[in-house]
Amino acid sequence: MTAGFGIANLPYGIFSTDVTGPRTGVAVGDRVLDLAAVTGDPIHATGSLNAFMAQGPAAWAQLRRHLTSLLTGRAHRGVVERHLLPADAVTMHLPVEVGDYVDFYSSRHHAENLGKMFRPGSPPLTPNWTHLPIGYHGRAGTVRLSGTPVVRPKGQRKPPDAGPSLGPSLRLDIEAEVGFVVGVPTALGESVPVSAFEEHVFGVCLINDWSARDLQAWEYVPLGPFLGKSFLTSMSPWIVPLAALEAARVKPPARDEPLLPYLDDTRHPWGLDLTLEVRLNGELISSPPFAEMYWTPAQQLAHLTVNGAALRTGDLFASGTVSGPARDQRGSFIELSWGGASPLELKDGGTRSFLEDGDQVTITATAPAMDGTRLSFGEVSGRIEPAT
The missing domain is CATH 2.30.30.230 (Fumarylacetoacetase, N-terminal domain)
Known part of the structure; x- marks a missing residue:
């Protein structure tokens, strides 16, 4: 077997x-x-x-x-x-007809790493980060099955010393994530408390939310990610049901700030002890630990619906990049290479700051199972093809 x-x-x-x-x-x-x-x-x-x-x-x-x-x-x-x-x-x-797609930003290590790179001399986390799960609405129409070719996206780029130009992304990246699939919908105006997570979410999959960091850096102020994220989101073919993950449930890390009641998960913790592995052209380059995620999927769903936003069957929401405290636990190349300042060294003697044409990235994950074994989530993979 x-x-x-x-x-x-x-x-x-x-x-x-x-x-x-x-x-x-x-x-x-x-x-x-x-x-x-x-x-x-x-x-x-x-x-x-x-x-x-x-x-x-x-x-x-x-x-x-x-x-x-x-x-x-x-x-x-x-x-x-x-x-x-x-x-x-x-x-x-593709296992589901995706309704809406929401991508969160729930790894403290990832958020702090990016904050240190982009806002040196300032606090790495924005003031709201420890109070609510930050997210954005993505493009559901470009959620595709693992194995779909990743055509290098084009868009506006602006280097520090020149004006903007249109061209292929030069800083193409991955985001190793975990996705959650909604089964039971809600009516407009209805919210889902953290205690009702299992009543609505069917199962869990792997996500690679490919990112063009140069497009993203130029366009994201003030409204957030757009073309830098919307060209492709890869989804694994297998959906692991929540019922299979009881042995993987853990308490999330301690929170810095008191939680508002609708986010209080003290009695319903949904941290998950998943171990991800990221491979570049077959070489293991990172092992992000999902148990380190500051915000849990139950809190993400509670926040997503607290304003009355309706859920639809097939809605997909993702954790955001999963990163741990060590360099070999970072779930994106922008972190692994520290924005290109410290390129990742490969076993063949090469280096990577960002993805090159022909690169193949594969993300896998396992978790403890109820019978004492480890269960698999399969894989989500993609190969970079030149811009058209």
């Missing part, structure tokens, strides 16, 4: 074969279980997880119990084996 895709995990994705259109599958070892075939439920033949996710936690739990029974009971072995397909024989698709 492929490590990380055991019975304690059972992540969901959308796949197709030469003879079937897109449908729901569950990763089991090095196989994919065809849910439409094994359950007979047409909801798993829709080509998206959205319809199933909208059914809510009771349906999610019931199916998980059923799958566990099918996969562990000898009496079902014959039926199950007929519908287990080799993972290398299927084509994966």
